[in-house]
Amino acid sequence: MSGRHIEPSELIITERGTIYHIDIAPEHLAPTVITVGSPDRVKEVSKYFDKIEHRAQHREFITHTGYVANRRISVISTGIGVGNIDIVLNEIDALMNIDLATRTINEHKTSLSIIRLGTCGTLQADVPVDSMIVSTYAMGLDNLMLFYDMEVNAAQQELLAAFAQHIATTGKNIHPYICEGAAELRSHFTDGYVHGITVTCPGFYGPQGRTLRLQPAFPHILDALASFGHKGHRVANFEMETSAIYGMGALLGHKCLSISTAVANRATKTFSADTDRAVDNMIRQSLQVIADNDL
Numbered sequence: 480m481s482g483r484h485i486e487p488s489e490l491i492i493t494e495r496g497t498i499y500h501i502d503i504a505p506e507h508l509a510p511t512v513i514t515v516g517s518p519d520r521v522k523e524v525s526k527y528f529d530k531i532e533h534r535a536q537h538r539e540f541i542t543h544t545g546y547v548a549n550r551r552i553s554v555i556s557t558g559i560g561v562g563n564i565d566i567v568l569n570e571i572d573a574l575m576n577i578d579l580a581t582r583t584i585n586e587h588k589t590s591l592s593i594i595r596l597g598t599c600g601t602l603q604a605d606v607p608v609d610s611m612i613v614s615t616y617a618m619g620l621d622n623l624m625l626f627y628d629m630e631v632n633a634a635q636q637e638l639l640a641a642f643a644q645h646i647a648t649t650g651k652n653i654h655p656y657i658c659e660g661a662a663e664l665r666s667h668f669t670d671g672y673v674h675g676i677t678v679t680c681p682g683f684y685g686p687q688g689r690t691l692r693l694q695p696a697f698p699h700i701l702d703a704l705a706s707f708g709h710k711g712h713r714v715a716n717f718e719m720e721t722s723a724i725y726g727m728g729a730l731l732g733h734k735c736l737s738i739s740t741a742v743a744n745r746a747t748k749t750f751s752a753d754t755d756r757a758v759d760n761m762i763r764q765s766l767q768v769i770a771d772n773d774l
C-alpha cells in the first residue's frame with residue numbers, strides 16, 4: 480500500500496500546503512490531540528497552555544497547538560456528529576502518516592494520542608449532572624463504520640450478542656456496532672471519573688429519545704439502553720462522536736479516549752446549573768492527567 484499515489488481528488492492539499500478542511504500543515508499538529516465538539520471550547524482548553532505556537536480556523540474546525548509544560552498538544556474542534564469525525568480523523572492521520580509532497584503513505588507510521596473532551600447526557604440516575612464520564616466502549620447507533628473494513632474481535636462480538644438478546648426483549652431492533660477506547664489511556668483517568676459504555680447517536684433529539692413535536696419510533700429507548708449491562712460495563716451516556724473516534728482511531732493505529740461532562744441527566748430529567756464551570760473542571764483535571772503522565 481505504501482507506494483500507492485493518492486490522487487488530488489482524494490487527498491486535497493491547498494496551495495499553502497495545508498489539508499482541505501482543517502487547514503493545517505503537518506508541522507502544525509502535535510502527537511497529542513484533544514478534540515472538542517464546540518469551536519468555542521478550543522480557547523477554553525488552550526488558555527491553560529503555557530505557550531500557543533499556532534492558531535488556525537476553517538469552517539467549524541479551529542486548531543490551537545502549543546505546550547503544557549514540555550508536552551506538545553493540539554486542540555481541534557470537530558463540530559457535531561460522526562460525519563465531521565470522518566473528516567478530522569482522516570485529515571490528522573494524513574498529516575502524520577502521508578507524505579503530502581509525494582502523495583504516498585509513509586513507511587513508518589506515527590501513532591497519535593487522541594482524547595475527546597466533550598459533553599453528554601447521562602442515562603443513569605446515580606450519575607449526576609456535572610459528572611465526568613470516560614467511555615470504555617462506544618456503541619454506535621450511527622452508520623459511519625459500515626463504510627470501513629472493520630473486524631469485530633471476540634470481546635466485541637460477545638458484547639453485541641448480549642445487547643441483541645437484551646434489546647429483543649423490548650420488541651424493537653437496534654443493530655449497533657461496538658468499538659473500544661485505548662485501555663492504556665483509560666487507566667490514567669480514574670479518580671473523579673465514572674467509566675461506562677457510551678452510546679453514540681446520529682442525532683440529539685429522536686435518536687436520544689427526546690420528544691418535542693415529532694413522535695418517537697422507539698419511545699422506551701432510554702430504559703432499554705440504561706438497563707443494559709455486560710461484564711461490569713453498563714451504558715452510561717449519550718453523545719454524538721465517540722463511536723467514530725474509537726472505530727477510525729483503532730483502524731488507523733491511534734490511541735483514543737473519550738471523556739465527557741454530563742450536562743443532562745435523562746433519568747432524573749435535570750440539566751447542569753453551570754455547564755461552563757463543569758466543562759472547565761473536566762478540562763483542567765484532564766489536562767493535568769495528560770501532562771503528569773505524558774500521554
Ligand SMILES: O=P(O)(O)O[C@H]1O[C@H](CO)[C@@H](O)[C@H]1O
Pocket residue numbers: 515516517558559560596597598599683718719720
Ligand atoms: O459538546 P460536544 O463536544 O459537541 O459534544 C456533545 O454536544 C453536542 C450536542 O449538543 C454533540 O456534539 C455531542 O456529542
Ligand SMILES: O=c1cc[nH]c(=O)[nH]1
Pocket residue numbers: 598599600601683687717718719742743
Ligand atoms: O444530552 C446530551 C447532552 C449533550 N450532548 C448530547 O449529545 N446529548
